[in-house]
Amino acid sequence: MIENQHFSRRRLLGMAALGAAALTGATTITTAPRAAAAEAQSGDGAFVPAVVIGTGYGAAVAALRLGEAGVETLMLEMGQQWDKPGADGNVFCGMLKPDERSSWFKSRTEAPLGSFLWLDLVNKDITPYAGVLDRVNFDQMSVYVGRGVGGGSLVNGGMAVQPKRSYFEEVLPQVDSAEMYDRYFPRANSVLRVNNIDKGWFEDTEWYKFARVSREQAGKAGLGTTFVPNVYDFDYMRREADGQVPKSGLATEVIYGNNHGKQSLDKTYLAAALGTGKVTIKTLHQVKTISRQRDGGYVLSVEEIDAYGKRVGRKEISCKYLFLGAGSLGSTELLLRARETGALPDLSSEVGAGWGPNGNIMTARANHIWNPTGAHQSSIPALGIDDWNNPDAPVFAEIAPMPAGLETWVSLYLAITKNPERGTFVYDKANDRANLRWTRDQNTPAVNAARSLFDRINKANTTMYRYDLFGSKLKNFADDFCYHPLGGCVLGKATDLYGRVSGYKNLYVTDGSLIPGSIGVNPFVTITALAERNVERIIKQDIAA
Template sequence: MFENQQNPQLSRRRLLGLAALSGAAVAGLTTISAAPRATAADKASPRADSGSFVPAVVIGTGYGAAVSALRLGEAGVPTLMLEMGQLWNKPAEDGNVFCGMLTPDRRSSWFKSRTEAPLGSFLWLDVINRNIDPYAGVLDRVHFDEMSVYVGRGVGGGSLVNGGMAVVPKRTYFEEVLPQVDAAQMYERYFPRANAALKVNHIDPAWFEDTEWYKFARVSREQAGKAGLSTTFVPNVYDFDHMKGEAAGTAPKSALAGEVIYGNNHGKQSLDKTYLAAALGTGKVTIETLHRVTAIREQADGSYVLSVDQSDADGTVIAHKEISCRHLFLGAGSLGSTELLVRARDTGALPRLNSEVGEGWGPNGNIMTGRANHVWNPTGAHQSSIPALGIDDWDNPTAPVFAEIAPMPAGLETWVSLYLAITKNPERGKFVYDKATDRAVLRWTRAQNAPAVEAAKSLFDRINKANTTMYRYDLFGPQLKNFADDFCYHPLGGCVLGKATDGYGRVAGYHNLYVTDGALIPGSIGVNPFVTITALAERNIERIIAEDVKAAS
């Protein structure tokens, strides 16, 4: 049933899906399908027409959503995916789909008038962010009172804008976080399935040791070693063979051109090239872009009605629609899925949702920091934008930390070692409904990040002491600040597995309503979470199709 997507020859299904994506981009369509438009007698290719009914709707096109759509399509279930962002595969006037990090334009950001990169300054100078025209760009920074969250916008969700680090969590910690999930099944079956479908690969260690593009990582490895800390290579969905071609001048540059947070033009196996292409290739899945679901309600017969706003890429709402379905899968991410359910519960649209909806949110212990190296220990003017190495101190009994050795591809020597630390922070936030704004707002305070900051400080203090170095205080805005604890890349929780849902993502209190994304994971997983989200979605949808979908057909 499941395709071997590690085969270098694209499957027929993926070829069909990739052709559909390409055709939609060329024609400027917001509807993406590999099947002809359905007739009254053939409902194989659903569309987001107002008043229409489809068997299954998936909200979002991120990791959990993409898994669900593919497996539903393989099972023969006509499935409609609703994505609030746009399709990113049509080159702009400069010949590129995405803009670069050093010269961002409107493609970079989701309806912002100025970019909001994680590094706010360099030498306290405002030289990183740029004024831009508001547009349906690829990266959003969602602001709450004391925390902001980076999310991807577009077909492929976060896979478009992340660093691609495909890390499987330590089994002992996975068992601690999700004790109700059979870990043996996950590590023997679903993690390997996810890695194969995501096209995870590994860097050539010999090339890593020789290339100038990872000097920054080797410098950090040496300095960690002086503090008695070990490092580990990290697999990725970026094609490392393509990267070697970039370095050799035989392939177009992307990772070696400083592209990552605003999208990679080449080399990256984002979801639109893997799961989503295969889903479209089943002929049963349609993606509608620039369609934002604003509300959900249940009808007397148990089906669901979605209120949907269709917009253009400049943000103008061009249509209000209502679409109904039998099976509804929420894959809009920790923020999006949680907000839809919190709003539905507290407005009375889905009153049987329990009090656990909105609870258990966390930033995966994300803390960013930078260190200043000695002038005789440069990190390199040329740096790959794709991380390949991490400091692994997760077995530390008092302050577990897994720290990505992050690049700072400025195109010049900075003497900066940059890190994204993932810590074991037990603090959790919650989402509550604000009637005045019709939004779910996050209750989270900076004080709740103190355990994460202390854990990161413990590790990097040791590195600084061993190397007689110090922190950089100029990278995260105009204030003196050595740890960035007010934003995160890895939002998790809000609809926790086994609390807001049953053990397979079925939402408590309702039939045929499911959560299939990072909202299921209670705030922390110890590593970059997308492989875990993907594998958990594979596990859950297998059971749901067998017991709910096929049983109802």
């Protein structure tokens, strides 16, 4: 991927600012000449022209483009910056030996694979800490989200997949698909530094034997597979395999962060945003409430904590332009609270509606003893089973690694299905939080679709499901958690067609809550590209005009 010289220089400046903040332990991240101004603009009662809540994909796009437009912008991130090594010399911990860095204020880790041979060998007791991965638990659904500068980009598998164009048009018919696929998807992929695995190396390396085994077995069932681009640097991975650089993707690192190789947002969009000289990031700052001033501006009540959860301050920050990029859960909860408490009473009744888990279902198969999947497995997926054109049960199934460091004979998958069911967030006044109305029965279409696919693979290979990986019960489909929360502030319903929140001027949503519950593939490239489209229009019409 080729960057223009100006953009590359900004990105390097931003990465230097991130590094400097990590060395000093500062919670303010900015380019050095503006440090004093940054502290002033984020103090109690301060005004800043634009505030972006969150540092995930949509938030990062908004900050970069606002900074390029010359707008002083403050980003508020509830997690911490992940750039300072711990006692072991690593920023992040691995999956096999998780510690406090793994989880957001939990006393025990909550990994998606909760057991092996029904034994609780996976999760560990830990000290509550502002760790990088959170599992937000609702009554009948849990949602994994990233916490820190970079949001979900810190903890996902990096699969940079564009949805089938026909399905994108079905989900978001009001958006010009030609414009998206010709302009905004390429722009997003370029800044995200998306790359492809070398197919020759893939075929030869021991680290992807697990994927080749699943490809062969899918082929016996008449199913095709496709290589999937990624934001993990595959050239770095090849050097890992050759022993030339420290291992990360080949060292069981992914859901609790990657120490090397991964082009997370702090190395791409956010670094470039900081490099504009107009963007400041404040970490461990959680926005609690939003209200409106008489002049039409917005006031944010913000709580500052330390890494162990102690409240160290509370402040109010006001702004003219407010961009919500706190994700499907965070942005929706902030708007619900504002509507139901009367702070922003004119918000649409559509706020909270249209939520879905992107049809996520996890499952695993047991292979024959003569068909091992490999003791050495890359933690970065590179291949998917593509049966999305199946008219009865569309499925795109990520061939997921299970890097246990020993042979397991397990083939693991994250299936993305076309589930029409939607949930709704409602405000729980007593607990001051958004609750999700979603039942396990609503996942039945997704489970049935996944079962249809993997029953065919099992039949063709005379194999069976694993029932021991998802808790203490006999369970072959994990349908009670998801990685891809979407919806809650749906485009064209809770907002206009560019993310402007209905009922309020200069208030915007710029994250996955705009997408109505499903996009058919890993969603972060779509979230990024949609944000590029929306923010370009907003800056042109609302800010630059």
